Amino acid sequence: MEPDNHLVVKNVVKHYPIRKGLFSKIVGNVHAVDGVSFQIDRGKTFGLVGESGCGKSTLARLLMSLEPLSGGQILYKGQDISRFSKKHIFEIRRKMQLIFQDPYSSLNPRKSIGHSIEAPLVTHGIAANRKERRELVTQMMDEVGLDVEQFKRYPHEFSGGQRQRVCIARAMILEPEFVLCDEPVSALDVSIQAQVINLLCNLQKKRNVTYFFISHDLNVVKHISDVVAVMYLGRIVELAPKNVLYKRPLHPYSQALISSAPEVNLKQKKKRTVLTGDVPSPIDPPKGCHFCTRCRYVEKKCTNEPSPELIEVEHNHFVRCWLY
Amino acid sequence: MKENLSSLLEVRNLTIDFHTMDGIARAINGVNFSLFKKEKIGIVGESGCGKSVTVLGIMGLLQKPPAKVREGQVLFKGRDLLTLPEREFAEIRGSKISMIFQNPMTSLNPVFTIGNQMGHVIRIHQGLRKKESIEKAIELLQEVGIPSPEKRIDEYPHQLSGGMRQRVMIAMAISCRPQLIIADEPTTALDVTIQAQIIDVIQDIIDRFESSLILITHDLAVVAETVERVLVMYAGKIVETGSVQELFESPKHPYTQGLLGWITNIETERGKLPTIDGMVPSIFNLPEGCSFSNRCKQCIPICIRQEPPNIEIKPGVLCRCWLYSEER
The missing domain is CATH 3.40.50.300 (P-loop containing nucleotide triphosphate hydrolases)
Structure with missing residues (x-):
């Protein structure tokens, strides 16, 4: 295995059973994640x-071992963390941290923000005593642009952007190697989003962390990521370096997604490929290609035969579509 | 002036x-x-x-x-x-003057069918009878691009997807x-x-x-x-x-x-x-x-x-x- 493969995900599957009746008989499965594979290099940003x-x-929860897998493997630096015991997971969490979408609900309103940032240090028994911990916390607060005076303040006294800084500080204080950001800027106003994204980029440069960045905002992902994956109904349909993907999306879904993103471009009105219909239910996904119900280029093959594999069309550009 | x-x-x-x-x-x-x-x-x-x-x-x-x-x-x-x-x-x-709100789930009443809610607006402002108001509602749903509106009219908001609900809101606003x-x-x-x-x-x-x-x-x-x-x-x-x-x-x-x-x-x-x-x-x-x-x-x-x-x-x-x- 190459040493720079920081995280390798192999054919990960997660099904949630639907139970019904007296004996909780399993009547079906929600195919939340259905065979996802990719890898992330150290110090890079993977956008989803x-x-x-x-x-x-769901994929994020699986990566952080917050849920057991239904199948597949997650290799973190070559170790299969999906088979780890609780104790092992606890240790690996020090290196893998999370930043959530909503900074309002992910901070304890009864704890001062200083306490919140300090908590991971206590849990993992880092730093010998309180004084040392405080020092680390003030350093960290300074690094994310929080005023050290605010140590004793409570979350409700902060604005959304500042709260997200607190969450970032809390995630970064353990000096993780891998940080998963689940829609970290979606709840923030535009002028604040820029501040938070800059902060994340700076921290990455300084500490060489790997980001796994989830967002529904295509522009934000385009800005921050190195490699971008497009997911549809539990499967990755296209995976490519960001410039390639945004310039020349190959999968019909990525094409539609990228063309529907609104853009400030007054000179040239974009021709949109507007998708019709809605996403099918993951309980009963279409038999062949998952996208066949909304696809413009749909053929017999797409609906009848089992879904195509992720094929490398050009160097590092993977597509899951019969067209290629 | x-x-x-x-x-x-x-x-x-x-x-x-x-x-x-x-x-x-x-x-x-x-x-x-x-x-x-x-x-x-x-x-x-x-x-x-x-x-x-x-x-x-x-x-x-x-x-x-x-x-x-x-x-x-x-x-x-x-x-x-x-x-x-x-x-x-x-x-x-x-x-x-009518308004389309941000969140179609909270602005539609979950215990009434789409037809019922749309018909209500139409009856109040246009004085139509119940049957006519439902017909009008179907027509409006068609205008905003909802497939098979005759079926949708008897459904409840939770049965529709987010995009569909927003279409219903628009249909209601233009009624x-x-x-x-x-x-x-x-x-x-x-x-x-x-x-x-x-x-x-x-x-x-x-x-x-x-x-x-x-x-x-x-x-x-x-x-x-x-x-x-x-x-x-x-x-x-x-x-x-x-x-x-x-x-x-x-x-x-x-x-x-x-x-x-x-x-x-x-x-x-x-x-x-x-x-x-x-x-x-x-x-x-x-x-x-x-x-x-x-x-x-x-x-x-x-x-x-x-x-x-x-x-x-x-x-x-x-x-x-x-x-x-x-x-x-």
Whole structure:
């Protein structure tokens, strides 16, 4: 295995059973994540886009071992963390941290923000005593642009952007190697989004962390990522370096997604490929290609035969479509 | 005075306060604008800047108290809506002016079917019988592109997807062929591909019905694609007004410049994004001078002392900033 493969995900599957009746008989499965594979290099940013309900957040939970897998493997630096015991997971969490979407609900309103940032240090027994911990916390607060005076303040006294800074500080204080950001800027106003994205980029440069960045905002993902994956109904349909993907999307879904993103471009009105219909239910996904119900180029093959594999069309550009 | 004749809606010096336990919040402060027939305008700004309060004030939907209209007029075809008795206002609201809200799940009643809710609006405003109102509702659902409306009419809101619900909201809003449609963040809760669908539906409806549109959003890109004229709001005031072209090609106000700097940069390359430092001032305690002065990179001494006047830079381009004044 190459040493720079920081995280390798192999054919990960997650099904949630639907139970019914007296004996909780399993009547069906929600195919939340259905065979996802990719790898992330150290110090790079992997962007994941997709619409709500496509399995982005479930995938995030699986990567962080917050849920057991239904199948597949997650290799973190060559170790299969999906088979780890609780104790092992606890240790690996020090290196893998999370930043959530909503900074309002992910901070304890009864704890001062200083305490919140300090908590991971206590849990993992880092730093010998309180004084040392405080020092680390003030350093960290300074790094994310929070006033050290605010140590004793409570979350409700802060604005959304500042709260997200607190969450970032809390995630970064353990000096993680891998940080998963689940829609970290979606809840923030535009002028604040820019501040938070700059902060994340700076921290990455300084500490060489790997980001796994989830968002539904294509522009944000385009800005921050190195490699972008497009997810549809539990599967990655296209995976490519960002410039390639945004310039020449190959999968019909990525094409539609990228063309529907509104853009400030007055000279040239974009020709949109507007998709008809809605995303099918993940309980009963279409038999062949998952996208066949909305695809413009749909053929017999797409609906009848099992879904195509992720094929490397050009160097590093993977597409899951019969067209290629 | 020629302007008065063709303008459909004119908002004059609208000022709304909220009287709360923590003191008086100045939600909007002297908002002035007019809207012509068949015109599409957009109001953009960040959360808390007063976009929604402005339109709720126009619609008379604010709860009073705590809200209080301190001054101002809302002239709809020359009649001041704010002084109308509630009964007359209720006749206009929903039939001449109607509104599409952000979250279709919370603005539809979960215990009534779609047909029931739509029929209700139609019966009240048009005096149709029940059977006719249902037929009309089916027709409307067809107009907004809902497949097999005869079936959908008997379904409950939870059976529809987000995009479908928003279409139902639009169908309801257009049921009386309103002259003015106010859309408050109609696509914010939706996914991008669905957002594109809904924007197309709204555009199409506005053009076909020859209505006017006020679109409220925080997404500058949506505004750029949909409307003709833009009002930028900041801390309860309109800081810049101009046509879409004018605004996006040469933004005047430092705040607009900041917002656009971010959006054009994020669409291009990786690198440091230009930011607007600091935060929006609290509306409980607005600064004495320009409300943007504490974040402005081009701040000059007068900005802190005195509120800037609304300066007409070109015909139709207004900006509330001292940089363009000769008196500074």
